[in-house]
Amino acid sequence: MSCDEKKDNKRDYDGCVCEVIRAVKDIQEHAVDEECPPCTSCFLEPLGELSSKSRRKCADTRVFMLITDDGTPFSAFYRDGDRRDHDCISVYFRVEKIFHGCCATLRVLEPKDKEGKEVDLLSASGTKIKLSQLCKVHDFDSTDSCITVDLKCFCAVQCIKDVFLDVCDCG
Template structure:
């Protein structure tokens, strides 16, 4: 290891970040307005009873630190509709082998192609809806998850 001393976790960056969090927590309460914990709390109604929320939208990042973009196509008149893409997903299922089923979330009525989406900031997050378009991923391929504020993806 090239960090110069033995660290508790074997990862000098992780140990330094843990030390920073511990020091910050000694000074001020350490909570975030937007985080996975906050989104889950909002979804469960712990912060606002009866809120009607049903989804924690997530953005996943591959091990190369690039955001993951999923592709799929809806059923259309007994065939296949246009291929769509999204950086934002609803987690449908996670199994014991770290495989997950993700559903693409798109702006209400959005059916355009994927060329305009270069990164997550290109995607409109207003009125995200469940699309019914799902894909299966290996969660061991990801190193980062960003949770967006909880939404109602089925009742727009």
């Protein structure tokens, strides 16, 4: 279904991105031990399945990206906790809250490389996301920055990884 098709649909339809983000939120809130399903997708349960073949026992976040109608990753600013640099753009999010059907509050996640250093996702000009930088991202840190979005404005969602960000108690 294209992004424009959902506008012409006569039934009450929020869109597939809304449904996926709702499912991610539900999975984050209701992580339980179950058998490993055979394929990977945003709907994969329980939380921790996207981490690796050996499921992460204490994941509390399903990291995802939103894709705009022109095929580019949606990005948002975040307040950089270390204040030593200015690489404060990310394309990675954690769903915090869903309201009014298809609106969501998303926590912006700081991208980190294998050594735990922040990955600068911006091009040399500092105006666009440099897609090759996304391959350097291996982990994430929680930030204090959140953004409220209308999920109907996006054409795709890609789930990246399940991680522990210490935003809830994993016992």
